[in-house]
Amino acid sequence: MIPLMKNAFHNELETRRALAEFILETPRLSMDVECFRFEAAFAEHQGCKDAVLFNSGGSANLALLQALKNLGRLSDEDLVGFSALTWSTNVMPILQLNMQPVPVDCDPHTLNCMSENLLERLRTTDLKCFFLTNVLGFCGDLDNIRSICEKRGIILIEDNCESLGTELPSGKTGNFGIAATFSFFVAHHMSTVEGGMVGTNDEELAEMLRIVRANGWDRNLNASQQLKLRSRHRIEGEFEAKYTFYDLGYNLRPTEIVGFLGNQQLKFLSSTVRARADIHTRLDTIARENLDLVPINHSHISVLSSFAFPVICETKAIRDRYVFQFAGAGVEIRPIIAGNMQRQPFYNRYVERMYDLPGADFLHDKGLYFGVYPELTETDLNVLGGCLRSYSLSKAA
Ligand SMILES: Cc1ncc(COP(=O)(O)O)c(C=O)c1O
CATH class of the missing domain: 3.40.640.10 (Type I PLP-dependent aspartate aminotransferase-like (Major domain))
Structure with missing residues (x-):
C-alpha cells in the first residue's frame, strides 16, 4: 500500500x-x-x-x-x-x-x-x-x-x-x-x-x-x-x-x-519542499507523455511545493479506469480536494444562488490525486510511474 x-x-x-x-x-x-x-x-x-x-x-x-x-x-x-x-x-x-x-x-x-x-x-x-x-x-x-x-x-x-x-x-x-x-x-x-x-x-x-x-x-x-x-x-x-x-x-x-x-518541523521545511519538487518533476515527465491526461501548466511557478500529484483525465470514463489502475496497484488516491464546492450538501442547504462552474466540474468529475513526500521509496516511485502510464500500455506491460 x-x-x-x-x-x-x-x-x-x-x-x-x-x-x-x-x-x-x-x-x-x-x-x-x-x-x-x-x-x-x-x-x-x-x-x-x-x-x-x-x-x-x-x-x-x-x-x-x-x-x-x-x-x-x-x-x-x-x-x-x-x-x-x-x-x-x-x-x-x-x-x-x-x-x-x-x-x-x-x-x-x-x-x-x-x-x-x-x-x-x-x-x-x-x-x-x-x-x-x-x-x-x-x-x-x-x-x-x-x-x-x-x-x-x-x-x-x-x-x-x-x-x-x-x-x-x-x-x-x-x-x-x-x-x-x-x-x-x-x-x-x-x-x-x-x-x-x-x-x-x-x-x-x-x-x-x-x-x-x-x-x-x-x-x-x-x-x-x-x-x-x-x-x-x-x-x-x-x-x-x-x-x-x-x-x-x-x-x-x-x-x-x-x-x-x-x-521542530520548520527546520526541515525547505529541504522537504525540494525533495517533493524533485519527485513531482520525475512523475510529471511520465504523466506528460500520457495522452489520457490533461497536462497541468505550472510554467509561471518558480518553486512548486507539492504534497500531492494531481491526475486529471480527459473524460470521466478514463478517470474511472485510472481509479481502478491506482487502487489495483495499492495506491491510496482521493478526489481533488472536495471537488466543486457548489455540489456539496451543506452548500445546497444554505445557498440559493448557483453559478455555472465548468472548470470546477471538470476537476470534480475527471480528477484524482495521490501523495508526494520524501519517504516514497524507489519501488514506490516505480509503481506510481507505472500507474501514470497510459492505462492500455500499463495493462499490456
Ligand atoms: C484549502 C484548505 N483550507 C483549509 C483547510 C483546513 O485545514 P485544517 O485541516 O488544518 O483545519 C484545508 C485542509 O486540508 C485545505 O485544504
Whole structure:
C-alpha cells in the first residue's frame, strides 16, 4: 500500500522522541513560549511581519474572517468570493459569519482561479472580498489577481493551506493579499498534527486575530496594545482587565505541543519542499507523455511545493479506469480536494444562488490525486510511474 502520507512528521522517530522528552520536561502545556517562538520563526520564513498560530487551518480561516468583521472591513451580507475548488472550512465561515459566498471558477489546466475567472465573475457580481485558495501547491496568476483586486477595492486574502513554500518570480504564495492562512495538519507540507497560522503584514489585523483567537480578551497583546484598549474602554486595574472581553472571539488556541512541533518541523521545511519538487518533476515527465491526461501548466511557478500529484483525465470514463489502475496497484488516491464546492450538501442547504462552474466540474468529475513526500521509496516511485502510464500500455506491460 502507498498511502497519501506515510509518517506524521519529517524525521519521524527523532521528532517523536524529542516530543516525548518535551512533554515530560515542560512546565506548561497550554499556549506559551514555544507557540510564540514558532510564530516568530514562521513569520521570518514566510517573509511577513507577523504570524498568529491557531489550532487548525480551518480555525485560522474562521478567525481571519471574524477579525475582518470585528474591524468593520467586512459586514453582514457582503459578497465574499471563494475558489470553487477548495476545502469546506474555507467556505463555511463565510456562511457562519452571515456573509454571502460567491464561487469563482478555476482553470483545469492550472487547477486554480485565474485572473480571467475572476474578471468573468466580476462581470455580473461585485465582490467585497476574495478568499482565494492556492490549490495543491499550484497557484494562479496571482500578480494579475492582486492588481484586479487593488483596482476594484476588493480585499484579497489567500487560503494557502495547500501551498506553503510555493513561489512565483514575484514572491511566495501567501504574500499576495492582506493575509493568508496555512494548515499544519498531517500530510500537509509540515505537520504539527493539528495546527494553522495566519500570516500578515497588517498590524491592526494581527492584533484583532489575537483577540479573536482567545475569547475576545487582550491577554496575548503587547503592553502598548493593551494600554490602548484598556484606556479606550476605561478599564483600570489588572484585576478587571484580565476578564474583560473586547470583541467577538472563540477559543482557537494551539497548545505548546503544536508550538514545539512547529519549531521542530520548520527546520526541515525547505529541504522537504525540494525533495517533493524533485519527485513531482520525475512523475510529471511520465504523466506528460500520457495522452489520457490533461497536462497541468505550472510554467509561471518558480518553486512548486507539492504534497500531492494531481491526475486529471480527459473524460470521466478514463478517470474511472485510472481509479481502478491506482487502487489495483495499492495506491491510496482521493478526489481533488472536495471537488466543486457548489455540489456539496451543506452548500445546497444554505445557498440559493448557483453559478455555472465548468472548470470546477471538470476537476470534480475527471480528477484524482495521490501523495508526494520524501519517504516514497524507489519501488514506490516505480509503481506510481507505472500507474501514470497510459492505462492500455500499463495493462499490456
Ligand atoms: C484549502 C484548505 N483550507 C483549509 C483547510 C483546513 O485545514 P485544517 O485541516 O488544518 O483545519 C484545508 C485542509 O486540508 C485545505 O485544504
